[in-house]
Amino acid sequence: MSDKQSHRSADEFLKYLKGELSEKERHSLERELERNPFAREAMEGLEQVTATEAEEDLLALHDRLRRRTTRRKRIVWYGMAAAAASILIVGTLFLQLYDFNPSPPESKEYLEEAPPTAGEMPAREVPAGEVPEKSEPQKTVPPAEEQSDMAEKSDIAEEPVSSGKTGQAGQNQPEAAIRMEAQEKPEAKKSPEVQANAEGKAEAPARRDRESTAARRAPAAEAAEEPAPVAEANELVVVEAEPVSREKGAALARSNENAGSPQLTGTIRSASDHTPLPGASLEVEGENAVSISDMEGRFSVPVTRDTQSMVTASYAGMESQVFALPVGNEVELVMQPEKVKKEKRAVPSPSRLAQDAASGAPRDTPFISPSPQPTVGYVQFYRYVAENGNYPSGVVGPDEALVILRFTVTTTGELREIVPVSSPGSPFTEEAIRLLQEGPEWIPAMNEDGPAEKQVTLRIELKK
Amino acid sequence: MPEFSGKYRDHADEELLRLYSDSGDLDVLAALYERYMHLVFGVALKYLQDREEARDAVMQIFERLITELPRHQVRTFQSWLYVLTRNHCLMILRSKKQEEKKLEGLKIEYDFMESGEDLHPIDRDDPSMEEALRECLEQLKHEQKKCIELFYYQQRSYQEISKALQIDENKVKSYLQNGKRNLKICLERKNVR
Numbered sequence: 001m002s003d004k005q006s007h008r009s010a011d012e013f014l015k016y017l018k019g020e021l022s023e024k025e026r027h028s029l030e031r032e033l034e035r036n037p038f039a040r041e042a043m044e045g046l047e048q049v050t051a052t053e054a055e056e057d058l059l060a061l062h063d064r065l066r067r068r069t070t071r072r073k074r075i076v077w078y079g080m081a082a083a084a085a086s087i088l089i090v091g092t093l094f095l096q097l098y099d100f101n102p103s104p105p106e107s108k109e110y111l112e113e114a115p116p117t118a119g120e121m122p123a124r125e126v127p128a129g130e131v132p133e134k135s136e137p138q139k140t141v142p143p144a145e146e147q148s149d150m151a152e153k154s155d156i157a158e159e160p161v162s163s164g165k166t167g168q169a170g171q172n173q174p175e176a177a178i179r180m181e182a183q184e185k186p187e188a189k190k191s192p193e194v195q196a197n198a199e200g201k202a203e204a205p206a207r208r209d210r211e212s213t214a215a216r217r218a219p220a221a222e223a224a225e226e227p228a229p230v231a232e233a234n235e236l237v238v239v240e241a242e243p244v245s246r247e248k249g250a251a252l253a254r255s256n257e258n259a260g261s262p263q264l265t266g267t268i269r270s271a272s273d274h275t276p277l278p279g280a281s282l283e284v285e286g287e288n289a290v291s292i293s294d295m296e297g298r299f300s301v302p303v304t305r306d307t308q309s310m311v312t313a314s315y316a317g318m319e320s321q322v323f324a325l326p327v328g329n330e331v332e333l334v335m336q337p338e339k340v341k342k343e344k345r346a347v348p349s350p351s352r353l354a355q356d357a358a359s360g361a362p363r364d365t366p367f368i369s370p371s372p373q374p375t376v377g378y379v380q381f382y383r384y385v386a387e388n389g390n391y392p393s394g395v396v397g398p399d400e401a402l403v404i405l406r407f408t409v410t411t412t413g414e415l416r417e418i419v420p421v422s423s424p425g426s427p428f429t430e431e432a433i434r435l436l437q438e439g440p441e442w443i444p445a446m447n448e449d450g451p452a453e454k455q456v457t458l459r460i461e462l463k464k
Numbered sequence: 465m466p467e468f469s470g471k472y473r474d475h476a477d478e479e480l481l482r483l484y485s486d487s488g489d490l491d492v493l494a495a496l497y498e499r500y501m502h503l504v505f506g507v508a509l510k511y512l513q514d515r516e517e518a519r520d521a522v523m524q525i526f527e528r529l530i531t532e533l534p535r536h537q538v539r540t541f542q543s544w545l546y547v548l549t550r551n552h553c554l555m556i557l558r559s560k561k562q563e564e565k566k567l568e569g570l571k572i573e574y575d576f577m578e579s580g581e582d583l584h585p586i587d588r589d590d591p592s593m594e595e596a597l598r599e600c601l602e603q604l605k606h607e608q609k610k611c612i613e614l615f616y617y618q619q620r621s622y623q624e625i626s627k628a629l630q631i632d633e634n635k636v637k638s639y640l641q642n643g644k645r646n647l648k649i650c651l652e653r654k655n656v657r
Contacts, residue, residue, distance in 0.1 A: 027619050035583060042503040046502070061522050317535075375527035451559050
């Protein structure tokens, strides 16, 4: 019944609604409505608005569809350019201020430094105005304002936050060193043009806050000035003290004390041909969160226990498996294809669907999915990231920067509380968050009762 | 309505589906989707009761097509699209707690068509059912019988029937639905499917 003959056009529907059809023609379309519940329900819906409105809407939709299929890659190019420009301007303000020296894990320093730092004039004096900027996600703080307020204070306050690990000579900067230098250096950053920074890098400590525009949705870190830096330090878990180049795999597992989120890392592949499985979901037993594998099948699962964790790995078309994994090791998961060709894949029987629809709880439909996903699917999402990701400019870092983000997908598909689990530095985090927010929409996880809120841990790679 | 691309006009739905799965060309999928966009929009309007939301839903469902198509063996695109559309709308409604009451008020369709099997005998235009149908028709209540006769046997439109019988068009539709249901029960009792 889907062949051309029985397919009634939109024009016919519109004419019917406008009363432009003869009685015979009306009857003919009505026979179709009697036969075809899709057409019948659609007509019911269309009758709720005027014919003119319906026509307007359909024309607009045709337009949108056309634009959708042709615009594929021009995703928010201009927005990115604007963001990049502001990053540059603001970033250069601080690039020259800080120097990076080798040091033990930043996290440690954070905790130790924060209080004393707070004691230092700069941090303390962070003006009220500063804090909101830091935490409020959507405010775009004009550079001018920043310059004045921030001045020394903000910069320094930012410092701790800067999880900036720039692979720069593979070292992390110590808060202490930075602070000190910051204090020494006067507010040279008045002129945005001052570029120079040998250290280049992830200085975006301040930048990060400044930026605070669309990019950041830091969960609540605001609150008091003093706690703020520390709080943020906690969020921006530093990857590791060693040369940043080895971000993937084991390195990640060996995270820092401060992290609060040690990780299980590994690769997931298909048993049949050993190809990696992108977009597979791994869920730790008892947690309402999933981690998703990237294009190379690599995943990073944050775990809260140091002991063995049971993890359920799922991938469409494969038998779900439960694994016991120790933390700290690289693991390889191998998935077997589904043995039984479940009819679950096909459209369920009509009467079943009717029952389900009536009870409001679809079961065994193709749309149950344990993890949230981008509307376009993970593979396309990763492609989007690869095509639209911008390696932060003027920043020295690893060739392939890995940012692991964790966020919540609500039941309506909104993204909340986007937090970096690990990152080479704030500019990378910013870019990853920007990609996520400006990218495809998300669909929530679905279980038998409908959409469910879930946390997702995702790996985003930025290449030079 | 404008056509995305006239070059696909003569392709059957399933041909376009195959073409799309081979080439991954979104233009092909869009051409197919366009054929039914008015239906998707209409259903979305019915469930979401808001033009803007319905428009957004139409685009979201297109995105869902892209994700879901590769995962299923779709035989009849139109039926499958119907299921996808309803599910998507229901999902949106469920996630808006305050829309609970709207869900109840909706006349949820229980009829699904799949390769013609679930079509009501009278909609199937099957001559072999002629006799049984006539017999069952005689047993219907007056109004239902009249409406069915006028609609199916005299090819009248809802409008005409409404005028002829001096009843509301909605009542006409309702008599038709109820009449058909009763016919089906009668036919089943006679062991006719």
